Amino acid sequence: MRGSKTDLPKTVDVEELTIWETDWGEMHVNITVCHRRLDITPLLKGLPDNKCQCPHWGMILKGRKVVRYGDHEEVLNGGDAYYMTPGHTTVTDAGTEWVEISPRDKLKATNEAVARNLAAIDMGH
Secondary structure, eight states: OOOOTTTSOEEEEOSSEEEEEEEETTEEEEEEEESSOEEOGGGGTTSGGGSBOSOEEEEEEESEEEEEOSSOEEEEETTOEEEEOSSBEEEEOTTOEEEEEEEHHHHHHHHHHHHHHHHHHHHHO
């Protein structure tokens, strides 16, 4: 299987980011471009420790992402391959692009929390 921005479905296209994504078997793949600095911490509220509990494997194509765990941070730069263990949050610089692969079932809980938190933010405006 293969995918690119030209043939994967574009599922999110908002001011903050654009995401092209699909499921390949039990794994979920996404290509993401971050247009503005994005701290996802508020979107993870309600998950254990208010952190993403899904592991992710990926590569930063360009830009910079800071991964925050309870006891340390990791800085990911363009060209870096990575593995994020469960229990993290991220802050991504504007202009960052990355490819990420995650177990579909574990990502579902994170995405449900993000959707609830986005709805609450939207209702608050």
